Amino acid sequence: FLFGGVELPESEAIQHAGGYAFGTELTIRSIERAVREVRRCFPNTPTLRVGDISRDKGGWLKPHRSHQSGLDADIGYYYRVPAGWYEKATAHNLDLPRTWALVRAFIEGGNVDTIFIDLTVQRILKAYVEKLPADEQPAEQWFQTPLKKDTAIRHAWGHLTHFHVRFRDPEAVALGNRIRDIVPRLRKAKPKKR
Numbered sequence: 001f002l003f004g005g006v007e008l009p010e011s012e013a014i015q016h017a018g019g020y021a022f023g024t025e026l027t028i029r030s031i032e033r034a035v036r037e038v039r040r041c042f043p044n045t046p047t048l049r050v051g052d053i054s055r056d057k058g059g060w061l062k063p064h065r066s067h068q069s070g071l072d073a074d075i076g077y078y079y080r081v082p083a084g085w086y087e088k089a090t091a092h093n094l095d096l097p098r099t100w101a102l103v104r105a106f107i108e109g110g111n112v113d114t115i116f117i118d119l120t121v122q123r124i125l126k127a128y129v130e131k132l133p134a135d136e137q138p139a140e141q142w143f144q145t146p147l148k149k150d151t152a153i154r155h156a157w158g159h160l161t162h163f164h165v166r167f168r169d170p171e172a173v174a175l176g177n178r179i180r181d182i183v184p185r186l187r188k189a190k191p192k193k194r
Contacts, residue, residue: 002070003175005056008032013039017085018052023070024172026111027053031073031165034105038078041101048102049076049085051162069176071167077121078102086161089121096128106165107142107152116156116164119144 005022008014013035023031031050039045051074077089078098087093103125106112117125126143142152156164 001068001176002054002057003172003179005054005070007056008050008053013045013047015047015049017049017076018074020052020054020056021050022056023053023073024167024169026169026172027070027073027167030106030109030111030167031075033109034102037105038098038101042098045098046078046082048078049162050074051076051085070172071169073165073167074162075102075106075165076162088160089124091124094121094124096125100125100128103153103163104138107138111168112152113166113168115153116159116166117153118157118159119155121160121163122153122155 002022002024004025006025006028008016008021008023008028008031010016014032035048038048053073054068054070076085077087078095079087079089079093080095081093083093089099103115103117106115122143129137129143141148144151144154
């Protein structure tokens with residue numbers, strides 16, 4: 001469930017690419033903050049497409065296994081040329097500086113649990129990051145390796161066209177846990193229409 005969901009507003013910086021754009025307030029503000037950071041670093045950044053987050057009240061969202069509580073968001077990559085939603089990212093079309101700045105802004109924002117990116121795209125991003133000056137590289141290993149899988153960026157099949165961010169929002173989770181047991185009782189208590 002999602003209680004007190006907030007809709008991600010569209011702007012010149014963000015465009016909805018999915019039908020469900022509701023998240024916890026922290027999730028929505030984190031997406032906006034990360035996009036602002038990219039635009040601060042790279043003026044004239046094109047609009048970012050953001051796919052499904054959650055329904056306004058949460059719950060199962062076909063075809064996703066997650067996206068039920070406003071803590072998961074599908075985020076588009078930045079491309080070198082205009083591209084539509086669900087464009088496969090490659091070494092030739094991926095805007096590496098902007099995409100890396102976005103991923104980095106999410107992780108450095110402090111409330112990201114995991115970012116799921118297909119290994120193919122991870123390799124492209126990692127090769128880019130390894131060429132950056134040492135002071136611009138992350139201090140710790142963010143990319144998944146065969147020996148280290150508990151990293152911030154992990155593989156997930158089906159994420160060649162977008163990446164998936166799972167946020168942490170302890171206050172929203174605590175609220176959900178407190179009122180989870182009340183909701184069924186409230187539904188039962190509603191008078192039936194005749």
